[in-house]
Structures are given as C-alpha cells and as structure tokens.
Amino acid sequence: MTADVDYRFTSRRPEFADLPEVVRLRIAGVAGAEVAHAHPAVTSGFTGAYAGLLELRDGRRVFAKAADPHHPFAHAALPREAAVLALLDGRAGAPRLLGTGAADVWNVSVLEAIHGHLPGMPWTPAEAAAAHEACVEWAALPADLVVQLTDSTVAEEVGGDEVALTCLDDLATGARPWPDGSPRLSPQQAHEVAELGRSAAGALVGDCLVHGDLRPDNMLMTPEGRARFVDWNWVARGPGWCDFVGLLPLMAHQGLDADRLALESPLLAGVHPDAVDAFLAVIIGFMVEHASHPDVDSTQSAVRAHQAQMARTFLAWLAHRRGW
Structure with a gap:
C-alpha cells in the first residue's frame, strides 16, 4: 500500500541567509524592522521559493515569502495572493497582509505569523x-x-x-x-x-x-x-x-x-x-x-x-x- 503524503516535508527551499542581500533588505523594509533571527525555511508546499518565519528587532514575528523568476509559479502567485489578502483583511481565516514589494527581479510578501500545526497527520x-x-x-x-x-x-x-x-x-x-x-x-x-x-x-x-x-x-x-x-x-x-x-x-x-x-x-x-x-x-x-x-x-x-x-x-x- 502506498504511504500517505507527509505534507510537512514536501519542499526544499533556500534559507533566509541564502537570499540576495537586496531581497533580505527589502523584506526588512516591508516588515518595518530589521530581522534579528530567521527560523529555518518551511519544508511544506510544492515550490522551491523562499518561505519562512522571521523574528524582528522590534520583537514582532512575521512570515515572509520571496520568489524570483526561476520559480515562475510562486513569482506570479505572490502579488496575486497579496491582492486577495489585502481585501480579505484577516477574514475567512486568512493571514493579514503586512506588506508587499519587489527587489530587483524578486517579489516579496510579509504576512502575519500564524502559530499552529498542520492538520491531517492524520485528520482528527x-x-x-x-x-x-x-x-x-x-x-x-x-x-x-x-x-x-x-x-x-x-x-x-x-x-x-x-x-x-x-x-x-x-x-x-x-x-x-x-x-x-x-x-x-x-x-x-x-x-x-x-x-x-x-x-x-x-x-x-x-x-x-x-x-x-x-x-x-x-x-x-x-x-x-x-x-x-x-x-x-x-x-x-x-x-x-x-x-x-x-x-x-x-x-x-x-x-x-x-x-x-x-x-x-x-x-x-x-x-x-x-x-x-x-x-x-x-x-x-x-x-x-x-x-x-x-x-x-x-x-x-x-x-x-x-x-x-x-x-x-x-x-x-x-x-x-x-x-x-
């Protein structure tokens, strides 16, 4: 019998430190504070674009995403999702959009950090x-x-x-x-x-x-x-x-x-x-x-x-x- 997909471990992504400096600085600018600590990039999802939890110098936590044209789906999806999140404004269980921007050929988004676990391991x-x-x-x-x-x-x-x-x-x-x-x-x-x-x-x-x-x-x-x-x-x-x-x-x-x-x-x-x-x-x-x-x-x-x-x-x- 084929094992169920473990959705916690489906991607390999760059770490925050691997991003170009201009992208790291742009994420900090959108977030509104310097990054004090970057948690390991998430290993869920189906793209190789960056996504991870960041601790800011002002004590806040945010979730950041960044994609370049080498990841065309994610690159196009970030501004599309940002437009939806701006209108939802936290309704329907969606994270709040804190900001979005571009750096060189990269698109970046900074979102509310949500504390929680993935369901379905298995479903309860x-x-x-x-x-x-x-x-x-x-x-x-x-x-x-x-x-x-x-x-x-x-x-x-x-x-x-x-x-x-x-x-x-x-x-x-x-x-x-x-x-x-x-x-x-x-x-x-x-x-x-x-x-x-x-x-x-x-x-x-x-x-x-x-x-x-x-x-x-x-x-x-x-x-x-x-x-x-x-x-x-x-x-x-x-x-x-x-x-x-x-x-x-x-x-x-x-x-x-x-x-x-x-x-x-x-x-x-x-x-x-x-x-x-x-x-x-x-x-x-x-x-x-x-x-x-x-x-x-x-x-x-x-x-x-x-x-x-x-x-x-x-x-x-x-x-x-x-x-x-």
Missing part, C-alpha cells in the same frame, strides 16, 4: 470540525466582496477543464489505464465517472468565495482550535461547499466518517448528491492527468505524489458514494 474530528467552521465562515462572505476578490469561476476553471475531462473520457474508453492503486471500476462505472465530469460545469455555478487549493499544508490549526488558511492565489467564485468537500476524501481515507460530515454540514443542505459527485469526478480527471506528468524540478516528485493520492482518495470516496 476536532480538526475536521475547525476546518468546516472556517469554510462556513468564508462561504458567507458578501457577494460584492467576492466579486472584488476574483473574476474566475469554479464552473469555468474546474468544470470546464477539457484536459481533465478528456482524461476521464480516455479512462472510460480504455485509451489509458487507471493508475496503480486506484479502485477497480467496471467499464460502465468508468463511463459514469466521465459523464459526471461532463456535468461538472453546470453543477459548480455559484457566487461564494472558493479558496480552490485546500490541503493540509495550506492550513494551520491554532492552539485555540481555530483553522487558519494560507496560499490564497487560486480563489474563484463557486458553490460554498466546494472547499469542504475537497477535504472529505482524504478525511475518509484516514478513518473519519465523511458521509456524516457531509450530511450534517449546512454547506451541503439541499445540494443534489450528483453535483457533489460531478465535482469529485472532474477533480479525479485533473489529478490522474497531472500525476502522470514528468517531474520538472526537485519539488515536483512531491506534487506528483500528492496528485496521485488525491486521485485515489477522490475515486475511492466517489465509488463509495455511488455504491460501487
């Missing part, structure tokens, strides 16, 4: 309840704020992902094999998954804020039992249940009663089960497709393992829900 009922509470909170954000936050929609970005949908079609016809470790489906069941995927665009219309990238390493559980969320660069508008449902397959895999969690959630009140299954199906297509791609740098073996795990767990929970 208390962690699941805290994550659900936060998802309910941001699903209730005013529609006018959500429109300011993003013009992307889950219906288009996820439901309309033709690469993912083509992958499901190929799996259904036998043009490509199901990955190792996947639940075995009959041809009829595989075709049903593909049909569900094709219905996802219609099922994923909504006006709520969707984080779009919830997984254990983008979450922190505080000592007070609150869930906080980071990496807000994939936000979109969609159904309020998307983020929480996206957490349930791994919770189910790790022993929680995902059926009960879904049944008791107000986020899913009145939602047709086929809409949830359509979402699960299209995510399966996305994860199977991308897990098969070659590694492109030292961080990508971890993201491929994550994608393979998501494909397996989403398919297992979908099969369970469909009674296969």
Whole structure:
C-alpha cells in the first residue's frame, strides 16, 4: 500500500541567509524592522521559493515569502495572493497582509505569523470540525466582496477543464489505464465517472468565495482550535461547499466518517448528491492527468505524489458514494 503524503516535508527551499542581500533588505523594509533571527525555511508546499518565519528587532514575528523568476509559479502567485489578502483583511481565516514589494527581479510578501500545526497527520474530528467552521465562515462572505476578490469561476476553471475531462473520457474508453492503486471500476462505472465530469460545469455555478487549493499544508490549526488558511492565489467564485468537500476524501481515507460530515454540514443542505459527485469526478480527471506528468524540478516528485493520492482518495470516496 502506498504511504500517505507527509505534507510537512514536501519542499526544499533556500534559507533566509541564502537570499540576495537586496531581497533580505527589502523584506526588512516591508516588515518595518530589521530581522534579528530567521527560523529555518518551511519544508511544506510544492515550490522551491523562499518561505519562512522571521523574528524582528522590534520583537514582532512575521512570515515572509520571496520568489524570483526561476520559480515562475510562486513569482506570479505572490502579488496575486497579496491582492486577495489585502481585501480579505484577516477574514475567512486568512493571514493579514503586512506588506508587499519587489527587489530587483524578486517579489516579496510579509504576512502575519500564524502559530499552529498542520492538520491531517492524520485528520482528527476536532480538526475536521475547525476546518468546516472556517469554510462556513468564508462561504458567507458578501457577494460584492467576492466579486472584488476574483473574476474566475469554479464552473469555468474546474468544470470546464477539457484536459481533465478528456482524461476521464480516455479512462472510460480504455485509451489509458487507471493508475496503480486506484479502485477497480467496471467499464460502465468508468463511463459514469466521465459523464459526471461532463456535468461538472453546470453543477459548480455559484457566487461564494472558493479558496480552490485546500490541503493540509495550506492550513494551520491554532492552539485555540481555530483553522487558519494560507496560499490564497487560486480563489474563484463557486458553490460554498466546494472547499469542504475537497477535504472529505482524504478525511475518509484516514478513518473519519465523511458521509456524516457531509450530511450534517449546512454547506451541503439541499445540494443534489450528483453535483457533489460531478465535482469529485472532474477533480479525479485533473489529478490522474497531472500525476502522470514528468517531474520538472526537485519539488515536483512531491506534487506528483500528492496528485496521485488525491486521485485515489477522490475515486475511492466517489465509488463509495455511488455504491460501487
């Protein structure tokens, strides 16, 4: 059996001392004080860009990120996330943005430091309840704020992902094999998954804020039992249940009663089960497709393992829900 991904250890990043001096100085300038001590860079996430906790001369703690064009995803994501965090202003469990800037070709962001641990090692009922509470909170954000936050929609970005949908079609016809470790489906069941995927665009219309990238390493559980969320660069508008449902397959895999969690959630009140299954199906297509791609740098073996795990767990929970 394939071991679960340990989301605490999925990246290798430069240390603060490894950054160019101009970048270190820019981070200090944005933070508003000199850096007295840099903790080791975090080892979670799927990029090789810098991210770490800093102790400042004035006694404050901050969390800093920095990326150059050698890490193009992170380089583009930092200003995108900064714009979202500025508007959220600490709501929805998001960290407060303290400042952002550029140094030479680098983008930098300085955020509120959040004290907490990653959930899902494995998932506990208390962690699941805290994550659900936060998802309910941001699903209730005013529609006018959500429109300011993003013009992307889950219906288009996820439901309309033709690469993912083509992958499901190929799996259904036998043009490509199901990955190792996947639940075995009959041809009829595989075709049903593909049909569900094709219905996802219609099922994923909504006006709520969707984080779009919830997984254990983008979450922190505080000592007070609150869930906080980071990496807000994939936000979109969609159904309020998307983020929480996206957490349930791994919770189910790790022993929680995902059926009960879904049944008791107000986020899913009145939602047709086929809409949830359509979402699960299209995510399966996305994860199977991308897990098969070659590694492109030292961080990508971890993201491929994550994608393979998501494909397996989403398919297992979908099969369970469909009674296969």
